[in-house]
Amino acid sequence: MTDISTPLTLPCGVKLKNRLVKAALTEGIADTMNRVDHRLINLYRRWAAGGSGLLITGNVQVDRRYLERPGNMVIDGNGGLDQMRALAEAGAANGTEMWMQINHPGRQTPIYLNPHPVAPSDVALDIDDFGGIHFGAPRALTEAELEDIISRFGHVAEAAAASGFTGVQIHSAHGYLLSQFLSPKANRRTDRWGGALENRARLLLEVVRAARRAMGPRRAVGVKLNSSDFQKGGFTHEDCLQVVRWLDAEGIDLLEISGGNYEQPSMGGAPPAADALPVKESTKKREAYFLAYAESMQALGLKVPLMVTGGFRSRAAMDAALASGAADAIGLGRPLCTQTDFPNRLLDGTTPVFDGGEQRLKPDTAIGYYYMNLARLGDDAPLYAPEECDAAHRDLLANEQRIAASLKDRRL
Numbered sequence: 001m002t003d004i005s006t007p008l009t010l011p012c013g014v015k016l017k018n019r020l021v022k023a024a025l026t027e028g029i030a031d032t033m034n035r036v037d038h039r040l041i042n043l044y045r046r047w048a049a050g051g052s053g054l055l056i057t058g059n060v061q062v063d064r065r066y067l068e069r070p071g072n073m074v075i076d077g078n079g080g081l082d083q084m085r086a087l088a089e090a091g092a093a094n095g096t097e098m099w100m101q102i103n104h105p106g107r108q109t110p111i112y113l114n115p116h117p118v119a120p121s122d123v124a125l126d127i128d129d130f131g132g133i134h135f136g137a138p139r140a141l142t143e144a145e146l147e148d149i150i151s152r153f154g155h156v157a158e159a160a161a162a163s164g165f166t167g168v169q170i171h172s173a174h175g176y177l178l179s180q181f182l183s184p185k186a187n188r189r190t191d192r193w194g195g196a197l198e199n200r201a202r203l204l205l206e207v208v209r210a211a212r213r214a215m216g217p218r219r220a221v222g223v224k225l226n227s228s229d230f231q232k233g234g235f236t237h238e239d240c241l242q243v244v245r246w247l248d249a250e251g252i253d254l255l256e257i258s259g260g261n262y263e264q265p266s267m268g269g270a271p272p273a274a275d276a277l278p279v280k281e282s283t284k285k286r287e288a289y290f291l292a293y294a295e296s297m298q299a300l301g302l303k304v305p306l307m308v309t310g311g312f313r314s315r316a317a318m319d320a321a322l323a324s325g326a327a328d329a330i331g332l333g334r335p336l337c338t339q340t341d342f343p344n345r346l347l348d349g350t351t352p353v354f355d356g357g358e359q360r361l362k363p364d365t366a367i368g369y370y371y372m373n374l375a376r377l378g379d380d381a382p383l384y385a386p387e388e389c390d391a392a393h394r395d396l397l398a399n400e401q402r403i404a405a406s407l408k409d410r411r412l
């Protein structure tokens with residue numbers, strides 16, 4: 001029976017040595033030109049040694065004017081491809097597959113990085129504050145800019161392949177640009193990029209095609225997609241099922257299921273009532289909060305393997321999700337921010353349930369704990385304890401401002 005130790009061969013032929021995947025975790029520790037820093041290489045060396053079958057990098061931006069965080073990696077003619085090669089090599093140690101996640105944040109660009117973000121339409125985020133971060137009012141992208149964005153995704157995929165990454169993942173979840181296009185709440189366009197779902201999904205599908213052209217048939221192209229935005233008037237689960245059919249027809253290699261955005265951040269917890277599938281007692285016991293959505297996708301009879309991310313903490317729940325056929329791979333995020341060897345411990349049975357003290361974190365400042373601990377892992381420094389998450393969050397906000405001020409050559 002399939003369990004977390006079972007290898008997985010993807011449609012393109014890339015083989016994962018087991019079913020555990022380090023989900024994308026924004027690292028925030030690139031250098032002042034948003035290139036790979038030695039701390040990133042250190043971090044990926046640890047993760048590769050930690051036992052995952054696949055590592056997916058944190059989101060790498062296609063345009064330095066639009067960052068999700070000041071310390072993001074960017075590939076847009078800023079050089080640094082030798083260091084990128086070193087990063088790919090570090091992540092591929094120990095028989096691990098190493099992929100790059102590619103993103104454009106659109107209107108979820110913090111205001112202190114760019115007060116004039118771009119988006120499908122001039123619709124501002126419906127929130128004033130996301131963990132102490134604010135956002136400017138966006139302007140609608142022009143047709144020429146959309147063509148430019150598609151070619152930027154293709155260019156970054158080309159650079160990833162040339163640097164030794166065996167796959168890329170297109171980030172179309174969590175309210176970033178491609179996810180904004182999918183949402184009728186954020187996308188009010190009346191041209192061929194808005195309106196009917198076919199139009200709202202056009203940018204994602206064009207980006208996937210550009211990535212495939214760059215990667216060729218033997219490297220992997222994956223997509224991270226919301227099972228729903230869980231918002232009234234947003235991207236629904238029914239929309240999602242249709243987009244999944246189209247992505248399957250494109251021949252993508254791995255589809256990661258998540259959910260939510262900055263307005264409705266359910267990527268980090270159980271989704272709210274709007275558009276939620278009824279949660280069965282058995283699903284609650286299975287920990288992972290998007291599993292019911294994965295089941296409804298599997299019912300479509302897909303060729304593409306599904307990776308389910310969000311909430312998995314015990315080997316029993318992971319094995320059950322794989323054995324039932326709901327998930328083909330298990331995504332792990334927060335546990336790997338502090339225990340880089342959690343996959344090894346799951347596999348050898350020393351830690352059957354994650355024991356990192358997450359229940360001692362405060363919801364409002366937990367993100368500071370995760371972000372700052374990733375930086376500390378890169379520095380080989382002692383980690384913040386869960387009880388120190390307020391302090392970590394204060395340090396994070398100061399740190400992000402300092403990094404933002406040190407960035408060179410922004411060309412805003």
Ligand SMILES: Cc1cc2nc3c(=O)[nH]c(=O)nc-3n(C[C@H](O)[C@H](O)[C@H](O)COP(=O)(O)O)c2cc1C
Pocket residue numbers: 023024025026027057058059101171173174224258267268309310311312331332333334335337370371
């Ligand atoms: C510190 C941190 C950074 C993250 N960065 C990204 C990212 O760059 N791209 C992405 O798609 N998801 C990102 N996520 C979401 C995770 O990939 C994952 O979907 C989420 O944490 C739920 O999984 P978990 O319960 O295993 O943590 C991030 C989450 C955390 C906690």
